[in-house]
Amino acid sequence: MDRPGVRSGSALLVVGIALATLAGRASAHVDYVTDAPTATRDAVEFAAEVLADPLNLALVAGGTVGVVALLAALFVTRPTVPDIEALRAALADYREYVPWMLRLSLGLPLVGAGFAGYLFSPAVPAEARVLQVGLGFLLLFGLATRAVAAAGLLTYLAALAFNPALVLAVEYVPGFVAIILLGSGRPSADHMLGVVAGSSGTYYGRIDPVRGVAERFAERIESHERYVATVLRVGVGLAFAYLGLVEKLANPSRAVQVVDRYDLTAVVPVDPGLWVLGAGLTEIGVGLLLVVGYYTRGAAAVAFTMLVLTLFGLPDDPVLAHITLFGMISAIFTLGGGPLSLDAWLSAAGDRDRDRDAVPSAD
Known part of the structure:
Protein backbone atom coordinates (compact mmCIF):
# COMPACT_ATOMS: atom_id res chain seq x y z
CA MET A 1 0.00 0.00 0.00
CA ASP A 2 1.27 3.47 -0.89
CA ARG A 3 1.16 5.10 2.53
CA PRO A 4 2.61 8.46 1.39
CA GLY A 5 0.02 8.54 -1.36
CA VAL A 6 -2.79 7.81 1.07
CA ARG A 7 -1.55 10.49 3.46
CA SER A 8 -1.27 13.07 0.64
CA GLY A 9 -4.69 12.27 -0.72
CA SER A 10 -6.23 12.39 2.75
CA ALA A 11 -4.53 15.71 3.45
CA LEU A 12 -5.94 17.19 0.26
CA LEU A 13 -9.42 16.02 1.21
CA VAL A 14 -9.15 17.46 4.73
CA VAL A 15 -7.85 20.82 3.48
CA GLY A 16 -10.58 21.00 0.85
CA ILE A 17 -13.36 20.30 3.35
CA ALA A 18 -11.91 22.81 5.81
CA LEU A 19 -11.77 25.54 3.16
CA ALA A 20 -15.27 24.73 1.96
CA THR A 21 -16.61 24.87 5.51
CA LEU A 22 -15.03 28.29 6.09
CA ALA A 23 -16.09 29.78 2.77
CA GLY A 24 -19.22 27.87 1.85
CA ARG A 25 -21.86 29.89 3.64
CA ALA A 26 -20.48 33.15 2.32
CA SER A 27 -20.08 31.90 -1.23
CA ALA A 28 -23.54 32.54 -2.62
CA HIS A 29 -24.23 35.02 -5.37
CA VAL A 30 -24.01 38.11 -3.17
CA ASP A 31 -26.42 40.11 -5.35
CA TYR A 32 -29.15 37.53 -4.75
CA VAL A 33 -29.35 38.01 -0.97
CA THR A 34 -28.32 41.63 -0.34
CA ASP A 35 -29.26 45.15 -1.37
CA ALA A 36 -26.86 47.63 -2.90
CA PRO A 37 -25.03 49.40 -0.04
CA THR A 38 -25.41 53.14 0.44
CA ALA A 39 -21.63 53.45 0.70
CA THR A 40 -18.94 51.29 -0.84
CA ARG A 41 -15.49 50.47 0.46
CA ASP A 42 -12.31 50.42 -1.55
CA ALA A 43 -11.27 46.80 -2.10
CA VAL A 44 -7.55 47.39 -1.55
CA GLU A 45 -8.10 49.43 1.59
CA PHE A 46 -10.50 46.79 2.91
CA ALA A 47 -8.00 43.98 2.34
CA ALA A 48 -5.21 46.01 3.93
CA GLU A 49 -7.38 46.74 6.95
CA VAL A 50 -8.29 43.07 7.42
CA LEU A 51 -4.71 41.87 7.00
CA ALA A 52 -3.41 44.53 9.40
CA ASP A 53 -4.62 42.23 12.17
CA PRO A 54 -1.74 39.78 12.81
CA LEU A 55 -4.12 36.86 13.41
CA ASN A 56 -5.96 37.46 10.14
CA LEU A 57 -2.68 37.79 8.28
CA ALA A 58 -1.37 34.58 9.81
CA LEU A 59 -4.54 32.67 8.92
CA VAL A 60 -4.66 33.92 5.31
CA ALA A 61 -0.94 33.53 4.70
CA GLY A 62 -0.75 30.17 6.46
CA GLY A 63 -3.76 28.77 4.63
CA THR A 64 -2.55 30.00 1.25
CA VAL A 65 0.99 28.74 1.71
CA GLY A 66 -0.27 25.42 3.07
CA VAL A 67 -2.59 24.76 0.14
CA VAL A 68 0.00 25.82 -2.45
CA ALA A 69 2.67 23.65 -0.79
CA LEU A 70 0.34 20.65 -0.70
CA LEU A 71 -0.61 21.04 -4.37
CA ALA A 72 3.07 21.43 -5.29
CA ALA A 73 3.96 18.30 -3.32
CA LEU A 74 1.21 16.35 -5.06
CA PHE A 75 2.49 17.60 -8.41
CA VAL A 76 5.97 16.27 -7.66
CA THR A 77 5.05 12.98 -5.99
CA ARG A 78 1.93 12.12 -8.04
CA PRO A 79 0.68 9.65 -5.42
CA THR A 80 -1.61 6.75 -6.26
CA VAL A 81 -4.49 6.28 -3.83
CA PRO A 82 -6.34 2.95 -4.31
CA ASP A 83 -9.64 4.46 -3.19
CA ILE A 84 -9.43 7.19 -5.82
CA GLU A 85 -8.52 4.70 -8.53
CA ALA A 86 -11.58 2.62 -7.59
CA LEU A 87 -13.74 5.74 -7.68
CA ARG A 88 -12.48 6.61 -11.16
CA ALA A 89 -13.39 3.15 -12.39
CA ALA A 90 -16.90 3.51 -10.96
CA LEU A 91 -17.39 6.97 -12.48
CA ALA A 92 -16.40 5.67 -15.91
CA ASP A 93 -19.70 3.76 -15.97
CA TYR A 94 -21.63 6.98 -15.26
CA ARG A 95 -20.42 8.87 -18.33
CA VAL A 210 -35.09 15.78 -39.19
CA ARG A 211 -33.44 12.39 -39.08
CA GLY A 212 -31.01 13.04 -41.93
CA VAL A 213 -30.03 16.51 -40.69
CA ALA A 214 -29.56 15.30 -37.11
CA GLU A 215 -27.43 12.34 -38.18
CA ARG A 216 -25.17 14.48 -40.37
CA PHE A 217 -24.70 17.04 -37.61
CA ALA A 218 -23.93 14.30 -35.09
CA GLU A 219 -21.32 12.80 -37.41
CA ARG A 220 -19.59 16.14 -37.90
CA ILE A 221 -19.53 17.04 -34.22
CA GLU A 222 -18.69 13.57 -32.89
CA SER A 223 -14.94 14.20 -32.90
CA HIS A 224 -15.44 17.22 -30.63
CA GLU A 225 -17.49 15.45 -27.96
CA ARG A 226 -14.35 14.62 -26.01
CA TYR A 227 -13.91 18.32 -25.21
CA VAL A 228 -17.10 18.45 -23.14
CA ALA A 229 -15.13 18.06 -19.90
CA THR A 230 -12.85 20.91 -20.97
CA VAL A 231 -15.77 23.20 -21.79
CA LEU A 232 -17.48 22.48 -18.47
CA ARG A 233 -14.50 22.85 -16.16
CA VAL A 234 -13.20 26.01 -17.85
CA GLY A 235 -16.66 27.59 -17.92
CA VAL A 236 -17.52 26.72 -14.32
CA GLY A 237 -13.99 27.58 -13.18
CA LEU A 238 -14.24 31.06 -14.68
CA ALA A 239 -17.66 31.50 -13.07
CA PHE A 240 -16.26 30.63 -9.63
CA ALA A 241 -13.23 32.87 -10.11
CA TYR A 242 -15.50 35.72 -11.17
CA LEU A 243 -17.70 35.29 -8.10
CA GLY A 244 -14.67 35.28 -5.83
CA LEU A 245 -12.94 38.25 -7.42
CA VAL A 246 -15.79 40.54 -8.43
CA GLU A 247 -18.52 39.71 -5.90
CA LYS A 248 -16.30 39.18 -2.85
CA LEU A 249 -12.87 40.79 -3.05
CA ALA A 250 -13.84 43.72 -5.30
CA ASN A 251 -17.18 44.31 -3.56
CA PRO A 252 -16.41 43.89 0.16
CA SER A 253 -19.21 46.16 1.41
CA ARG A 254 -21.89 43.92 -0.02
CA ALA A 255 -20.07 40.72 0.93
CA VAL A 256 -19.83 41.88 4.56
CA GLN A 257 -23.62 42.31 4.49
CA VAL A 258 -23.93 38.56 3.92
CA VAL A 259 -21.70 37.81 6.92
CA ASP A 260 -23.67 40.18 9.17
CA ARG A 261 -27.11 39.18 7.90
CA TYR A 262 -26.61 35.48 8.57
CA ASP A 263 -24.41 35.91 11.66
CA LEU A 264 -21.67 33.82 10.09
CA THR A 265 -19.17 34.86 12.74
CA ALA A 266 -21.19 32.74 15.18
CA VAL A 267 -20.46 29.71 12.98
CA VAL A 268 -16.72 30.36 12.77
CA PRO A 269 -15.65 33.10 15.23
CA VAL A 270 -13.34 35.12 13.02
CA ASP A 271 -13.33 38.69 11.81
CA PRO A 272 -16.11 39.43 9.25
CA GLY A 273 -13.48 40.71 6.86
CA LEU A 274 -11.66 37.40 7.08
CA TRP A 275 -14.89 35.64 6.08
CA VAL A 276 -15.02 37.77 2.94
CA LEU A 277 -11.35 37.28 2.07
CA GLY A 278 -11.57 33.56 2.81
CA ALA A 279 -14.65 33.09 0.63
CA GLY A 280 -13.19 35.14 -2.21
CA LEU A 281 -9.77 33.48 -2.21
CA THR A 282 -11.30 30.00 -1.93
CA GLU A 283 -13.64 30.58 -4.89
CA ILE A 284 -10.77 31.98 -6.96
CA GLY A 285 -8.54 29.04 -6.01
CA VAL A 286 -11.19 26.44 -6.83
CA GLY A 287 -11.94 28.25 -10.08
CA LEU A 288 -8.29 28.29 -11.15
CA LEU A 289 -7.89 24.58 -10.36
CA LEU A 290 -10.89 23.82 -12.55
CA VAL A 291 -9.63 26.05 -15.37
CA VAL A 292 -6.21 24.37 -15.53
CA GLY A 293 -7.68 20.94 -14.76
CA TYR A 294 -5.48 20.08 -11.79
CA TYR A 295 -6.97 17.59 -9.32
CA THR A 296 -10.21 18.36 -11.11
CA ARG A 297 -12.43 15.96 -9.20
CA GLY A 298 -11.07 17.23 -5.88
CA ALA A 299 -11.75 20.83 -6.89
CA ALA A 300 -15.25 19.85 -8.04
CA ALA A 301 -15.88 18.14 -4.70
CA VAL A 302 -14.85 21.29 -2.80
CA ALA A 303 -17.05 23.43 -5.08
CA PHE A 304 -20.01 21.11 -4.53
CA THR A 305 -19.47 21.23 -0.75
CA MET A 306 -19.46 25.02 -0.83
CA LEU A 307 -22.78 25.05 -2.69
CA VAL A 308 -24.32 22.59 -0.23
CA LEU A 309 -23.22 24.71 2.73
CA THR A 310 -24.72 27.74 1.00
CA LEU A 311 -27.98 25.82 0.57
CA PHE A 312 -28.25 25.10 4.30
CA GLY A 313 -26.56 28.24 5.59
CA LEU A 314 -28.48 30.91 3.66
CA PRO A 315 -32.18 30.01 4.01
CA ASP A 316 -33.50 32.73 1.67
CA ASP A 317 -30.92 32.24 -1.08
CA PRO A 318 -32.66 31.35 -4.37
CA VAL A 319 -31.59 27.71 -4.51
CA LEU A 320 -33.16 27.23 -7.93
CA ALA A 321 -30.62 29.63 -9.42
CA HIS A 322 -27.79 27.35 -8.26
CA ILE A 323 -29.15 24.10 -9.72
CA THR A 324 -27.20 24.75 -12.91
CA LEU A 325 -23.93 24.84 -10.98
CA PHE A 326 -24.89 21.76 -8.94
CA GLY A 327 -25.54 19.73 -12.10
CA MET A 328 -22.50 20.95 -14.01
CA ILE A 329 -20.15 20.33 -11.09
CA SER A 330 -21.60 16.82 -10.83
CA ALA A 331 -20.83 16.32 -14.52
CA ILE A 332 -17.27 17.58 -14.02
CA PHE A 333 -16.82 15.20 -11.10
CA THR A 334 -18.01 12.36 -13.33
CA LEU A 335 -15.87 13.23 -16.35
CA GLY A 336 -12.70 14.45 -14.63
CA GLY A 337 -10.32 16.90 -16.26
CA GLY A 338 -10.64 15.61 -19.81
CA PRO A 339 -8.26 16.67 -22.59
CA LEU A 340 -6.27 19.90 -22.42
CA SER A 341 -5.98 19.57 -18.65
CA LEU A 342 -3.01 19.33 -16.33
CA ASP A 343 -4.47 16.07 -15.00
CA ALA A 344 -4.39 14.56 -18.50
CA TRP A 345 -0.80 15.72 -19.02
CA LEU A 346 0.31 14.23 -15.71
CA SER A 347 -1.49 10.97 -16.46
CA ALA A 348 0.23 10.71 -19.85
CA ALA A 349 3.59 11.50 -18.27
CA GLY A 350 3.01 8.77 -15.68
CA ASP A 351 2.15 6.26 -18.40
CA ARG A 352 5.36 7.12 -20.26
CA ASP A 353 7.40 6.67 -17.09
CA ARG A 354 5.84 3.25 -16.43
CA ASP A 355 6.42 2.18 -20.03
CA ARG A 356 10.06 3.24 -19.80
CA ASP A 357 10.55 1.38 -16.53
CA ALA A 358 8.98 -1.73 -18.04
CA VAL A 359 11.52 -1.89 -20.87
CA PRO A 360 14.24 -4.47 -20.00
CA SER A 361 17.74 -3.14 -19.61
CA ALA A 362 20.21 -3.99 -22.39
CA ASP A 363 22.85 -5.03 -19.81
Whole structure:
Protein backbone atom coordinates (compact mmCIF):
# COMPACT_ATOMS: atom_id res chain seq x y z
CA MET A 1 0.00 0.00 0.00
CA ASP A 2 1.27 3.47 -0.89
CA ARG A 3 1.16 5.10 2.53
CA PRO A 4 2.61 8.46 1.39
CA GLY A 5 0.02 8.54 -1.36
CA VAL A 6 -2.79 7.81 1.07
CA ARG A 7 -1.55 10.49 3.46
CA SER A 8 -1.27 13.07 0.64
CA GLY A 9 -4.69 12.27 -0.72
CA SER A 10 -6.23 12.39 2.75
CA ALA A 11 -4.53 15.71 3.45
CA LEU A 12 -5.94 17.19 0.26
CA LEU A 13 -9.42 16.02 1.21
CA VAL A 14 -9.15 17.46 4.73
CA VAL A 15 -7.85 20.82 3.48
CA GLY A 16 -10.58 21.00 0.85
CA ILE A 17 -13.36 20.30 3.35
CA ALA A 18 -11.91 22.81 5.81
CA LEU A 19 -11.77 25.54 3.16
CA ALA A 20 -15.27 24.73 1.96
CA THR A 21 -16.61 24.87 5.51
CA LEU A 22 -15.03 28.29 6.09
CA ALA A 23 -16.09 29.78 2.77
CA GLY A 24 -19.22 27.87 1.85
CA ARG A 25 -21.86 29.89 3.64
CA ALA A 26 -20.48 33.15 2.32
CA SER A 27 -20.08 31.90 -1.23
CA ALA A 28 -23.54 32.54 -2.62
CA HIS A 29 -24.23 35.02 -5.37
CA VAL A 30 -24.01 38.11 -3.17
CA ASP A 31 -26.42 40.11 -5.35
CA TYR A 32 -29.15 37.53 -4.75
CA VAL A 33 -29.35 38.01 -0.97
CA THR A 34 -28.32 41.63 -0.34
CA ASP A 35 -29.26 45.15 -1.37
CA ALA A 36 -26.86 47.63 -2.90
CA PRO A 37 -25.03 49.40 -0.04
CA THR A 38 -25.41 53.14 0.44
CA ALA A 39 -21.63 53.45 0.70
CA THR A 40 -18.94 51.29 -0.84
CA ARG A 41 -15.49 50.47 0.46
CA ASP A 42 -12.31 50.42 -1.55
CA ALA A 43 -11.27 46.80 -2.10
CA VAL A 44 -7.55 47.39 -1.55
CA GLU A 45 -8.10 49.43 1.59
CA PHE A 46 -10.50 46.79 2.91
CA ALA A 47 -8.00 43.98 2.34
CA ALA A 48 -5.21 46.01 3.93
CA GLU A 49 -7.38 46.74 6.95
CA VAL A 50 -8.29 43.07 7.42
CA LEU A 51 -4.71 41.87 7.00
CA ALA A 52 -3.41 44.53 9.40
CA ASP A 53 -4.62 42.23 12.17
CA PRO A 54 -1.74 39.78 12.81
CA LEU A 55 -4.12 36.86 13.41
CA ASN A 56 -5.96 37.46 10.14
CA LEU A 57 -2.68 37.79 8.28
CA ALA A 58 -1.37 34.58 9.81
CA LEU A 59 -4.54 32.67 8.92
CA VAL A 60 -4.66 33.92 5.31
CA ALA A 61 -0.94 33.53 4.70
CA GLY A 62 -0.75 30.17 6.46
CA GLY A 63 -3.76 28.77 4.63
CA THR A 64 -2.55 30.00 1.25
CA VAL A 65 0.99 28.74 1.71
CA GLY A 66 -0.27 25.42 3.07
CA VAL A 67 -2.59 24.76 0.14
CA VAL A 68 0.00 25.82 -2.45
CA ALA A 69 2.67 23.65 -0.79
CA LEU A 70 0.34 20.65 -0.70
CA LEU A 71 -0.61 21.04 -4.37
CA ALA A 72 3.07 21.43 -5.29
CA ALA A 73 3.96 18.30 -3.32
CA LEU A 74 1.21 16.35 -5.06
CA PHE A 75 2.49 17.60 -8.41
CA VAL A 76 5.97 16.27 -7.66
CA THR A 77 5.05 12.98 -5.99
CA ARG A 78 1.93 12.12 -8.04
CA PRO A 79 0.68 9.65 -5.42
CA THR A 80 -1.61 6.75 -6.26
CA VAL A 81 -4.49 6.28 -3.83
CA PRO A 82 -6.34 2.95 -4.31
CA ASP A 83 -9.64 4.46 -3.19
CA ILE A 84 -9.43 7.19 -5.82
CA GLU A 85 -8.52 4.70 -8.53
CA ALA A 86 -11.58 2.62 -7.59
CA LEU A 87 -13.74 5.74 -7.68
CA ARG A 88 -12.48 6.61 -11.16
CA ALA A 89 -13.39 3.15 -12.39
CA ALA A 90 -16.90 3.51 -10.96
CA LEU A 91 -17.39 6.97 -12.48
CA ALA A 92 -16.40 5.67 -15.91
CA ASP A 93 -19.70 3.76 -15.97
CA TYR A 94 -21.63 6.98 -15.26
CA ARG A 95 -20.42 8.87 -18.33
CA GLU A 96 -23.43 7.89 -20.43
CA TYR A 97 -25.65 9.76 -17.96
CA VAL A 98 -23.82 13.09 -18.33
CA PRO A 99 -26.17 14.42 -21.08
CA TRP A 100 -29.11 13.69 -18.78
CA MET A 101 -27.36 15.49 -15.89
CA LEU A 102 -26.80 18.54 -18.07
CA ARG A 103 -30.35 18.59 -19.42
CA LEU A 104 -31.73 18.48 -15.87
CA SER A 105 -29.28 21.11 -14.60
CA LEU A 106 -30.35 23.62 -17.27
CA GLY A 107 -33.94 22.57 -17.87
CA LEU A 108 -35.14 22.78 -14.26
CA PRO A 109 -33.81 26.30 -13.50
CA LEU A 110 -35.10 27.58 -16.85
CA VAL A 111 -38.62 26.38 -16.02
CA GLY A 112 -38.28 27.87 -12.53
CA ALA A 113 -36.99 31.18 -13.90
CA GLY A 114 -39.94 31.42 -16.25
CA PHE A 115 -42.49 30.95 -13.47
CA ALA A 116 -40.56 33.09 -10.96
CA GLY A 117 -40.41 36.05 -13.34
CA TYR A 118 -36.71 36.50 -14.00
CA LEU A 119 -34.46 35.98 -17.01
CA PHE A 120 -31.78 33.33 -16.32
CA SER A 121 -30.62 35.16 -13.15
CA PRO A 122 -32.71 36.39 -10.18
CA ALA A 123 -30.80 39.66 -10.57
CA VAL A 124 -32.65 40.32 -13.86
CA PRO A 125 -36.44 40.46 -13.36
CA ALA A 126 -38.28 39.83 -16.65
CA GLU A 127 -41.48 38.26 -17.89
CA ALA A 128 -40.20 35.56 -20.22
CA ARG A 129 -42.33 32.65 -19.04
CA VAL A 130 -43.26 31.13 -22.40
CA LEU A 131 -39.68 31.33 -23.73
CA GLN A 132 -37.90 29.91 -20.68
CA VAL A 133 -40.53 27.32 -19.76
CA GLY A 134 -40.58 26.17 -23.38
CA LEU A 135 -36.79 25.84 -23.54
CA GLY A 136 -36.70 24.17 -20.14
CA PHE A 137 -39.35 21.57 -20.85
CA LEU A 138 -37.84 20.68 -24.22
CA LEU A 139 -34.47 20.15 -22.53
CA LEU A 140 -36.07 18.03 -19.80
CA PHE A 141 -37.88 15.92 -22.38
CA GLY A 142 -34.77 15.74 -24.55
CA LEU A 143 -36.67 16.79 -27.68
CA ALA A 144 -34.74 18.56 -30.45
CA THR A 145 -32.10 18.89 -27.76
CA ARG A 146 -29.19 20.31 -29.72
CA ALA A 147 -31.36 22.87 -31.51
CA VAL A 148 -33.00 23.92 -28.24
CA ALA A 149 -29.60 24.29 -26.53
CA ALA A 150 -28.37 26.44 -29.44
CA ALA A 151 -31.51 28.60 -29.16
CA GLY A 152 -30.95 28.93 -25.41
CA LEU A 153 -27.31 29.92 -25.92
CA LEU A 154 -28.20 32.59 -28.49
CA THR A 155 -30.97 33.91 -26.23
CA TYR A 156 -28.61 34.20 -23.27
CA LEU A 157 -25.85 35.91 -25.28
CA ALA A 158 -28.31 38.37 -26.85
CA ALA A 159 -29.78 39.22 -23.44
CA LEU A 160 -26.29 39.58 -21.93
CA ALA A 161 -25.41 42.17 -24.56
CA PHE A 162 -28.23 44.39 -23.24
CA ASN A 163 -28.00 43.49 -19.55
CA PRO A 164 -24.49 42.89 -18.17
CA ALA A 165 -25.97 41.69 -14.84
CA LEU A 166 -26.64 38.37 -16.58
CA VAL A 167 -22.95 37.59 -16.18
CA LEU A 168 -24.03 36.23 -12.79
CA ALA A 169 -25.53 33.30 -14.72
CA VAL A 170 -22.61 32.82 -17.10
CA GLU A 171 -22.53 29.10 -16.28
CA TYR A 172 -25.36 28.70 -18.79
CA VAL A 173 -22.84 29.23 -21.61
CA PRO A 174 -20.68 26.13 -21.00
CA GLY A 175 -23.85 24.22 -20.14
CA PHE A 176 -25.52 24.96 -23.44
CA VAL A 177 -22.30 24.34 -25.39
CA ALA A 178 -21.81 20.98 -23.66
CA ILE A 179 -25.34 19.90 -24.55
CA ILE A 180 -24.79 20.94 -28.18
CA LEU A 181 -21.68 18.75 -28.24
CA LEU A 182 -23.20 15.74 -26.48
CA GLY A 183 -26.80 15.78 -27.66
CA SER A 184 -29.67 14.38 -25.64
CA GLY A 185 -28.28 11.00 -24.61
CA ARG A 186 -30.79 8.77 -22.94
CA PRO A 187 -33.40 8.62 -21.59
CA SER A 188 -34.73 11.25 -24.00
CA ALA A 189 -37.45 11.84 -26.56
CA ASP A 190 -34.77 12.21 -29.23
CA HIS A 191 -33.44 8.73 -28.50
CA MET A 192 -36.88 7.15 -28.49
CA LEU A 193 -37.91 8.85 -31.73
CA GLY A 194 -34.58 7.88 -33.29
CA VAL A 195 -35.18 4.23 -32.44
CA VAL A 196 -38.71 4.38 -33.88
CA ALA A 197 -37.54 6.18 -37.03
CA GLY A 198 -34.72 3.70 -37.56
CA SER A 199 -36.92 0.62 -37.19
CA SER A 200 -38.07 -1.10 -40.34
CA GLY A 201 -41.65 -0.49 -41.46
CA THR A 202 -42.54 2.25 -38.92
CA TYR A 203 -44.89 5.00 -40.03
CA TYR A 204 -42.88 7.66 -38.25
CA GLY A 205 -39.74 6.50 -40.05
CA ARG A 206 -41.37 7.43 -43.35
CA ILE A 207 -42.15 11.01 -42.35
CA ASP A 208 -39.34 11.88 -39.90
CA PRO A 209 -38.36 15.38 -41.08
CA VAL A 210 -35.09 15.78 -39.19
CA ARG A 211 -33.44 12.39 -39.08
CA GLY A 212 -31.01 13.04 -41.93
CA VAL A 213 -30.03 16.51 -40.69
CA ALA A 214 -29.56 15.30 -37.11
CA GLU A 215 -27.43 12.34 -38.18
CA ARG A 216 -25.17 14.48 -40.37
CA PHE A 217 -24.70 17.04 -37.61
CA ALA A 218 -23.93 14.30 -35.09
CA GLU A 219 -21.32 12.80 -37.41
CA ARG A 220 -19.59 16.14 -37.90
CA ILE A 221 -19.53 17.04 -34.22
CA GLU A 222 -18.69 13.57 -32.89
CA SER A 223 -14.94 14.20 -32.90
CA HIS A 224 -15.44 17.22 -30.63
CA GLU A 225 -17.49 15.45 -27.96
CA ARG A 226 -14.35 14.62 -26.01
CA TYR A 227 -13.91 18.32 -25.21
CA VAL A 228 -17.10 18.45 -23.14
CA ALA A 229 -15.13 18.06 -19.90
CA THR A 230 -12.85 20.91 -20.97
CA VAL A 231 -15.77 23.20 -21.79
CA LEU A 232 -17.48 22.48 -18.47
CA ARG A 233 -14.50 22.85 -16.16
CA VAL A 234 -13.20 26.01 -17.85
CA GLY A 235 -16.66 27.59 -17.92
CA VAL A 236 -17.52 26.72 -14.32
CA GLY A 237 -13.99 27.58 -13.18
CA LEU A 238 -14.24 31.06 -14.68
CA ALA A 239 -17.66 31.50 -13.07
CA PHE A 240 -16.26 30.63 -9.63
CA ALA A 241 -13.23 32.87 -10.11
CA TYR A 242 -15.50 35.72 -11.17
CA LEU A 243 -17.70 35.29 -8.10
CA GLY A 244 -14.67 35.28 -5.83
CA LEU A 245 -12.94 38.25 -7.42
CA VAL A 246 -15.79 40.54 -8.43
CA GLU A 247 -18.52 39.71 -5.90
CA LYS A 248 -16.30 39.18 -2.85
CA LEU A 249 -12.87 40.79 -3.05
CA ALA A 250 -13.84 43.72 -5.30
CA ASN A 251 -17.18 44.31 -3.56
CA PRO A 252 -16.41 43.89 0.16
CA SER A 253 -19.21 46.16 1.41
CA ARG A 254 -21.89 43.92 -0.02
CA ALA A 255 -20.07 40.72 0.93
CA VAL A 256 -19.83 41.88 4.56
CA GLN A 257 -23.62 42.31 4.49
CA VAL A 258 -23.93 38.56 3.92
CA VAL A 259 -21.70 37.81 6.92
CA ASP A 260 -23.67 40.18 9.17
CA ARG A 261 -27.11 39.18 7.90
CA TYR A 262 -26.61 35.48 8.57
CA ASP A 263 -24.41 35.91 11.66
CA LEU A 264 -21.67 33.82 10.09
CA THR A 265 -19.17 34.86 12.74
CA ALA A 266 -21.19 32.74 15.18
CA VAL A 267 -20.46 29.71 12.98
CA VAL A 268 -16.72 30.36 12.77
CA PRO A 269 -15.65 33.10 15.23
CA VAL A 270 -13.34 35.12 13.02
CA ASP A 271 -13.33 38.69 11.81
CA PRO A 272 -16.11 39.43 9.25
CA GLY A 273 -13.48 40.71 6.86
CA LEU A 274 -11.66 37.40 7.08
CA TRP A 275 -14.89 35.64 6.08
CA VAL A 276 -15.02 37.77 2.94
CA LEU A 277 -11.35 37.28 2.07
CA GLY A 278 -11.57 33.56 2.81
CA ALA A 279 -14.65 33.09 0.63
CA GLY A 280 -13.19 35.14 -2.21
CA LEU A 281 -9.77 33.48 -2.21
CA THR A 282 -11.30 30.00 -1.93
CA GLU A 283 -13.64 30.58 -4.89
CA ILE A 284 -10.77 31.98 -6.96
CA GLY A 285 -8.54 29.04 -6.01
CA VAL A 286 -11.19 26.44 -6.83
CA GLY A 287 -11.94 28.25 -10.08
CA LEU A 288 -8.29 28.29 -11.15
CA LEU A 289 -7.89 24.58 -10.36
CA LEU A 290 -10.89 23.82 -12.55
CA VAL A 291 -9.63 26.05 -15.37
CA VAL A 292 -6.21 24.37 -15.53
CA GLY A 293 -7.68 20.94 -14.76
CA TYR A 294 -5.48 20.08 -11.79
CA TYR A 295 -6.97 17.59 -9.32
CA THR A 296 -10.21 18.36 -11.11
CA ARG A 297 -12.43 15.96 -9.20
CA GLY A 298 -11.07 17.23 -5.88
CA ALA A 299 -11.75 20.83 -6.89
CA ALA A 300 -15.25 19.85 -8.04
CA ALA A 301 -15.88 18.14 -4.70
CA VAL A 302 -14.85 21.29 -2.80
CA ALA A 303 -17.05 23.43 -5.08
CA PHE A 304 -20.01 21.11 -4.53
CA THR A 305 -19.47 21.23 -0.75
CA MET A 306 -19.46 25.02 -0.83
CA LEU A 307 -22.78 25.05 -2.69
CA VAL A 308 -24.32 22.59 -0.23
CA LEU A 309 -23.22 24.71 2.73
CA THR A 310 -24.72 27.74 1.00
CA LEU A 311 -27.98 25.82 0.57
CA PHE A 312 -28.25 25.10 4.30
CA GLY A 313 -26.56 28.24 5.59
CA LEU A 314 -28.48 30.91 3.66
CA PRO A 315 -32.18 30.01 4.01
CA ASP A 316 -33.50 32.73 1.67
CA ASP A 317 -30.92 32.24 -1.08
CA PRO A 318 -32.66 31.35 -4.37
CA VAL A 319 -31.59 27.71 -4.51
CA LEU A 320 -33.16 27.23 -7.93
CA ALA A 321 -30.62 29.63 -9.42
CA HIS A 322 -27.79 27.35 -8.26
CA ILE A 323 -29.15 24.10 -9.72
CA THR A 324 -27.20 24.75 -12.91
CA LEU A 325 -23.93 24.84 -10.98
CA PHE A 326 -24.89 21.76 -8.94
CA GLY A 327 -25.54 19.73 -12.10
CA MET A 328 -22.50 20.95 -14.01
CA ILE A 329 -20.15 20.33 -11.09
CA SER A 330 -21.60 16.82 -10.83
CA ALA A 331 -20.83 16.32 -14.52
CA ILE A 332 -17.27 17.58 -14.02
CA PHE A 333 -16.82 15.20 -11.10
CA THR A 334 -18.01 12.36 -13.33
CA LEU A 335 -15.87 13.23 -16.35
CA GLY A 336 -12.70 14.45 -14.63
CA GLY A 337 -10.32 16.90 -16.26
CA GLY A 338 -10.64 15.61 -19.81
CA PRO A 339 -8.26 16.67 -22.59
CA LEU A 340 -6.27 19.90 -22.42
CA SER A 341 -5.98 19.57 -18.65
CA LEU A 342 -3.01 19.33 -16.33
CA ASP A 343 -4.47 16.07 -15.00
CA ALA A 344 -4.39 14.56 -18.50
CA TRP A 345 -0.80 15.72 -19.02
CA LEU A 346 0.31 14.23 -15.71
CA SER A 347 -1.49 10.97 -16.46
CA ALA A 348 0.23 10.71 -19.85
CA ALA A 349 3.59 11.50 -18.27
CA GLY A 350 3.01 8.77 -15.68
CA ASP A 351 2.15 6.26 -18.40
CA ARG A 352 5.36 7.12 -20.26
CA ASP A 353 7.40 6.67 -17.09
CA ARG A 354 5.84 3.25 -16.43
CA ASP A 355 6.42 2.18 -20.03
CA ARG A 356 10.06 3.24 -19.80
CA ASP A 357 10.55 1.38 -16.53
CA ALA A 358 8.98 -1.73 -18.04
CA VAL A 359 11.52 -1.89 -20.87
CA PRO A 360 14.24 -4.47 -20.00
CA SER A 361 17.74 -3.14 -19.61
CA ALA A 362 20.21 -3.99 -22.39
CA ASP A 363 22.85 -5.03 -19.81
